[in-house]
Amino acid sequence: MDKTNCITLFEGKNGDxxxxxxxDIEGVMRRRLLDLGFVPGAVVxxxxxxxxxxxIAFRVSxxxxxxxxxxxxxxxxxxxxxx
Amino acid sequence: MTETYxxxxxxxxxxxxxxxxxxxxxxxxxxxxxxxxxxxxxEGTLTHKGINYxxxxxxxxxxxxxNSRDEEVARNYIVFxxxxxxxxxxxxxxxxxxxxLALQILEMTRNVIICxxxxxxxxKRGISINERLLTRRLGVPVIKISARNKTGxxxxxxxxxxxAEGKLVCEPARITYxxxxxxxxxxxxxxxxxxxxxxxxxxxxxxxxxxxxxxxLDELKSRLKVKEGSA
Amino acid sequence: MNTExxxxxxxxxxxxxxxxxxxxxSSDLRDKxxxxxxxxxxxxxxxxxxxxxxxxxxxxxxxxxxxxxxxWGFPIMMVMLGIVFYLTxxxxxxxxxxIARFFGWLENYITAFFQWISAPxxxxxxxxLGLYRGTTWVVSVMLPPMAIFFPTFALLENYGYLPRVAFxxxxxxxxxxxxxxxxxxxxxGFGCNAAAMxxxxxxxxxxxxxxxxxxxxxxxxxxxxxxxxxxxxxFMAAGYTGGAKSLVTTSVVVGIVLFGILxxxxxxxxxxxxxxxxxxxxxxxxxxxxxRPKFWxxxxxxxxxxxxxxxxxxxxxxxxxxxxxxxxxNVSVGDTSVLMHIVNxxxxxxxxxxxxxxxxxxxxxxxxxxxIVLPILIMGYLSTGALTxxxxxxxxxxxxVDQGWTWLTALNMMxxxxxxxxxxxxxxxxxxxxxxxxxxxxxxxxxTMIAIFVTFVIAQSVKLLG
Numbered sequence: 001m002d003k004t005n006c007i008t009l010f011e012g013k014n015g016d017x018x019x020x021x022x023x024d025i026e027g028v029m030r031r032r033l034l035d036l037g038f039v040p041g042a043v044v045x046x047x048x049x050x051x052x053x054x055x056i057a058f059r060v061s062x063x064x065x066x067x068x069x070x071x072x073x074x075x076x077x078x079x080x081x082x083x
Numbered sequence: 084m085t086e087t088y089x090x091x092x093x094x095x096x097x098x099x100x101x102x103x104x105x106x107x108x109x110x111x112x113x114x115x116x117x118x119x120x121x122x123x124x125x126e127g128t129l130t131h132k133g134i135n136y137x138x139x140x141x142x143x144x145x146x147x148x149x150n151s152r153d154e155e156v157a158r159n160y161i162v163f164x165x166x167x168x169x170x171x172x173x174x175x176x177x178x179x180x181x182x183x184l185a186l187q188i189l190e191m192t193r194n195v196i197i198c199x200x201x202x203x204x205x206x207k208r209g210i211s212i213n214e215r216l217l218t219r220r221l222g223v224p225v226i227k228i229s230a231r232n233k234t235g236x237x238x239x240x241x242x243x244x245x246x247a248e249g250k251l252v253c254e255p256a257r258i259t260y261x262x263x264x265x266x267x268x269x270x271x272x273x274x275x276x277x278x279x280x281x282x283x284x285x286x287x288x289x290x291x292x293x294x295x296x297x298x299x300l301d302e303l304k305s306r307l308k309v310k311e312g313s314a
Numbered sequence: 315m316n317t318e319x320x321x322x323x324x325x326x327x328x329x330x331x332x333x334x335x336x337x338x339x340s341s342d343l344r345d346k347x348x349x350x351x352x353x354x355x356x357x358x359x360x361x362x363x364x365x366x367x368x369x370x371x372x373x374x375x376x377x378x379x380x381x382x383x384x385x386w387g388f389p390i391m392m393v394m395l396g397i398v399f400y401l402t403x404x405x406x407x408x409x410x411x412x413i414a415r416f417f418g419w420l421e422n423y424i425t426a427f428f429q430w431i432s433a434p435x436x437x438x439x440x441x442x443l444g445l446y447r448g449t450t451w452v453v454s455v456m457l458p459p460m461a462i463f464f465p466t467f468a469l470l471e472n473y474g475y476l477p478r479v480a481f482x483x484x485x486x487x488x489x490x491x492x493x494x495x496x497x498x499x500x501x502x503g504f505g506c507n508a509a510a511m512x513x514x515x516x517x518x519x520x521x522x523x524x525x526x527x528x529x530x531x532x533x534x535x536x537x538x539x540x541x542x543x544x545x546x547x548x549f550m551a552a553g554y555t556g557g558a559k560s561l562v563t564t565s566v567v568v569g570i571v572l573f574g575i576l577x578x579x580x581x582x583x584x585x586x587x588x589x590x591x592x593x594x595x596x597x598x599x600x601x602x603x604x605x606r607p608k609f610w611x612x613x614x615x616x617x618x619x620x621x622x623x624x625x626x627x628x629x630x631x632x633x634x635x636x637x638x639x640x641x642x643x644n645v646s647v648g649d650t651s652v653l654m655h656i657v658n659x660x661x662x663x664x665x666x667x668x669x670x671x672x673x674x675x676x677x678x679x680x681x682x683x684x685x686i687v688l689p690i691l692i693m694g695y696l697s698t699g700a701l702t703x704x705x706x707x708x709x710x711x712x713x714x715v716d717q718g719w720t721w722l723t724a725l726n727m728m729x730x731x732x733x734x735x736x737x738x739x740x741x742x743x744x745x746x747x748x749x750x751x752x753x754x755x756x757x758x759x760x761x762t763m764i765a766i767f768v769t770f771v772i773a774q775s776v777k778l779l780g
Contacts, residue, residue: 028150028596029596030344031148031150031344032145032150032151032518032596032598033598034344034345034348035145035146035148035150035183035348036145036598037180037183037352039345039348039349039352040345040349041349042352047375047378048378048379048382050382050387050481050482050484050485051382051383051384051387051388051482052384052482052485052486053485054484054485054488055481055484055485055494055597055599057378057382057481057601061177061179061180061183061352062176062177062178062179062180063177063180063600063602064374064600064601064602065598065599065600065601066481066484066597066598066599066600066601067597067598068484068488068597070597071597071598096600096602097600097602097603105611105615148344151518152515153515176371176603178355178359178363179352179355179356179358179359179363180355182354182355182358182359183351183352183355186351186354186355187351204605208370208371209365209366210363210364210365211363211364211365211366212362212363212364213361213362213363213364214362216361216362217358217362220358220361220362221358231608258350258351258354259350260346260347260350261346261350263340263346264343264346264347267338267339270338271331271334271335271338274327274331274334275331278327278328278331289335290347292331292332292335292336293335293338293339293343294339294343294344294347295335295336295339300328300329300332303328304328
C-alpha cells in the first residue's frame with residue numbers, strides 16, 4: 001500500500017511529488033498561483049532549492065516556477081510515495 | 084490602397100512569441116526570455132500576397148484574468164481594440180498549461196489562430212501533436228510552427244489572410260462550467276447582452292462580472308463615457 | 315449600424331449589474347473557473363498529444379544543477395559578471411583607439427575647410443572645438459563597449475540564464491525587503507538606467523518595484539563605464555601593460571560595481587524599514603528551459619536596437635552640451651569666463667570631497683547624460699575651453715596630472731560617478747513610471763547625498779592618514 005501523508009510544499013524534498021489539497025492564500029496571490037497551475041488536485045514536483053535554501057523551484061503543469069517560503073508553506077498537499 | 088489588417092500576438096511568457104514576432108516582421112526588435120519582458124506594445128508590419136498587416140506583440144501572460152497590468156493591457160487590446168486576428172502562441176513542449184490561456188482567449192474573441200511553436204523541440208523530445216484533432220475540438224485553426232527555424236510560416240500566413248478576409252469563419256468551442264456557474268451566467272447574460280450588444284461576448288462579460296473583475300468594470304465604464312462624450 | 319457600445323444611461327445599469335453579479339457570485343468561483351479550464355486543457359491534450367518515450371528536458375535540469383548549485387551558483391555568477399566586463403573592456407580598447415584616430419584625422423580636413431572659407435573663430439570654436447569634439451569623443455569612447463556589452467548581455471538573456479540569477483539572489487533581496495527580480499532590472503541597468511526603469515514593470519508588487527526604481531542608479535550604466543574604464547586604466551592599472559592591464563582595469567571596475575551592489579542592498583534595506591515599509595509580496599518566478607539563442611540574429615538585433623538607440627540619444631545630448639561648454643568657457647564676465655566663475659564657486663566644496671570645481675561642474679552640465687561628463691571635464695581643464703586632440707590615453711593622463719590629480723581624485727571621481735544622481739532621461743522615466751514628483755525627487759536626492767557622503771569620508775580619512 002502506498003503511504004500518503006500531509007505536508008506543505010515548503011517541507012518537500014527534492015524529487016518529491018505532492019498533490020495539492022488546499023491553499024491558505026487569498027486575494028491576488030491566490031489568483032496568480034491558480035493561473036500558474038497551483039490548483040487543488042494538481043501534482044507538483046519539488047525540483048530544487050536555491051543556493052540559500054529559499055525560494056524553491058517546483059515543476060507544475062510542465063513549467064518550473066519558484067516560490068518563496070511565505071507562499072510554499074501555505075500550500076498543503078499529500079506526499080505521493082512512488083516506490 | 085487596400086486596408087491594413089491588425090494581428091495581435093498573445094501567449095504565455097517564454098513561448099517564443101517575440102521570436103515569432105521578429106521573424107514575421109523583420110522589425111529591429113529584441114526578444115527576451117523572462118516573464119513579462121515585453122512590457123510595452125511593440126508593433127511591426129508585414130506584407131503577404133500584397134496585403135498589409137500590422138502586428139502587435141501583446142505582453143506575455145499566464146492568464147488574462149486581469150491580475151496584473153500586463154494582463155489588463157493584453158485583455159483590453161483583444162476585447163476593446165478588436166484586432167482582425169488574434170494569434171495565440173503556445174509552447175508545444177507544455178501544451179497543457181498553454182492551452183489554458185488559449186481557452187480564455189477563445190471566450191473573448193472569435194478570430195483566433197492557435198500557433199503551436201517550438202514544434203521542432205517537441206518532436207525531439209518524442210511529443211507528437213495532432214493539430215487536426217485540436218482544430219476540430221477547438222473550432223479555430225491550429226498550426227504547428229517553429230519560429231526559430233521559420234518552418235510552418237506559409238500555412239500560418241495563408242490562414243491569417245483567410246481569417247482576416249473573412250474567407251474562413253471560426254466557431255470557437257465554448258467551455259462549459261459546472262451547472263451552478265452556468266445558471267448564474269444564464270441569469271446575467273441577457274442584461275449584459277442588452278448593454279454591450281454584439282460588440283463583446285456577453286457570456287464572457289457575464290462571467291468576468293461574476294468573478295468580480297473590477298478592472299473590467301472600470302474599463303467598460305470609461306469606454307462608455309468616451310462613447311457618450313463623442314455621441 | 316451600431317457604433318455605440320451601449321445606449322446612454324447604461325453606466326448606472328452597469329454598476330447595478332455588477333452588484334447583481336456580486337450577489338450571485340461565490341467565493342470559490344475563481345477556483346472553479348480555473349479548475350474547469352485546466353480540466354479542459356487536460357482533456358484536449360490527452361486526445362491530441364501523443365508521447366512516445368518522452369524524454370524530460372535533462373539538459374535544463376543538468377544546467378540548473380550547476381547554475382543554481384549551492385557551491386557553484388554564486389561563483390559562476392561572479393565569473394559571468396567578470397567575463398562580460400572583461401570582454402567589454404579588453405575588446406573595446408583597440409576599436410576605441412581606431413575610432414578616435416579616425417576622427418582626429420578627419421578633424422584636420424575639417425579645420426582646413428574652415429580655414430579655406432575663412433570662417434570666424436567663434437564659428438570654428440562652436441562647431442569644431444565644441445560640437446564635433448564633444449560628439450566624436452562620445453562615439454569613440456562609448457560605441458565599442460556598447461557594441462560588445464549589449465550583444466553579450468542579450469545572449470545571456472536569451473539563453474535563459476538571467477532568471478537563474480533572480481532565483482539565486484532572491485534570498486538576499488528578500489532580506490533587504492526587495493524582490494529577486496530586482497537583479498534583472500539591475501542587469502538591465504548596466505546597459506542603461508533609463509531603460510531599466512521601464513523593465514522594472516516585471517516586478518508585480520508596487521513596493522518592491524519602487525525599491526528597484528530608487529536603487530537602480532547604483533549600478534553603473536554604459537554611459538558611466540567609459541569614465542570608470544578610462545580612470546581605472548589610467549590611474550589604477552598604470553604600471554601594467556597588455557593583457558594584465560585589461561585584467562587589472564576589469565578588477566577595479568568589478569570592484570566598483572560590487573560596491574554599487576552593496577550600496578543597493580543597504581539603501582533597499584533602509585528604505586524598506588522606513589518610507590517603504592511593508593511585507594514582501596507576490597513572488598513568483600518562472601525558470602524557463604535553456605534555449606540556445608540564434609547567435610548572429612541576437613547579436614545583430616541587440617546591436618541595432620539597443621546600442622544604436624543609446625548611442626543616438628547620447629550624441630543628441632553631447633552635441634548641445636559640447637556647444638554649451640565651449641560657450642561657457644569663451645564668454646567672459648569681468649576678466650574671467652563664465653565657466654571659471656562656476657568652477658571657482660564649486661571648488662571649495664569639490665576639494666572637501668577629494669574632487670575639484672571642474673569635476674563637479676562636469677557632473678552638473680552632464681546631468682542630461684553621463685556619457686558627456688568626462689569630455690566636459692577635459693574641455694574645462696584645457697584653457698581654450700575645447701577638447702584637445704587626445705590621440706592616446708597618455709595625453710589624457712598628463713592633463714589630469716597637470717591639474718593635480720592623484721589616485722585619490724580618480725577613485726573619488728569613479729565613486730561619485732557610480733553613486734551620484736541619475737541622468738536626466740532616467741529621472742524623466744522615473745516620473746513617468748511613478749507619476750510622482752516626490753519619488754522622482756527622492757531618486758535624485760538619495761544617491762546625491764550618498765555620493766557626497768562616501769567621497770567626503772574617503773577624502774577626509776586619506777587626509778588624516780596622510
